[in-house]
Amino acid sequence: AQKITQTQPGMFVQEKEAVTLDCTYDTSDPSYGLFWYKQPSSGEMIFLIYQGSYDQQNATEGRYSLNFQKARKSANLVISASQLGDSAMYFCAMREKNQGGKLIFGQGTELSVKP
């Protein structure tokens, strides 16, 4: 079964608008962490934001925020005020405490920001 699911292969957003990238996950481990990464065409993995399963508040990092809905097992990434440089692949990933630190990735969403 897919542990991390990103159902949007591609997304378009107008520059300066906000966009939400979806991510759902599946785990029975009560202790887990959720990550979002940005991967430009160069291939580097850029860490964006982290949400722990026990965190009470949604994580925020500058223009990035994570809409964490634990009961629904979703961890959507919200990018506000999109910029042209935001065009890239975005990956949601999960680490489960009982899995030895492995980070498992979703399928990814390719975001294109239009001028």
Next chain:
Amino acid sequence: GAVVSQHPSWVICKSGTSVKIECRSLDFQATTMFWYRQFPKQSLMLMATSNEGSKATYEQGVEKDKFLINHASLTLSTLTVTSAHPEDSSFYICSASPPAGGYTFGSGTRLTVV
């Protein structure tokens, strides 16, 4: 910040030859490193967990004899693609967890087998 250096950035090799990819943690010790493979526009698929001083743990479906992993020191893990074939052409990337938490990724290696 924590840095993981990965070399080479790209490599072209002939079918049947072996290729070694290195991953070094420059400013921290990494008892564990992770190796991923990524095809264009697809996800990062975890291949194996590299453990310093012991055997690597491979994910289901990954050929151990094909993808040899060695983690001989606390700062170096290597992935050797043996008897490479065109279907092994891919983007390979490593990661490690620095003491401060999270994950640091190498810059990746684009392997092309001709």
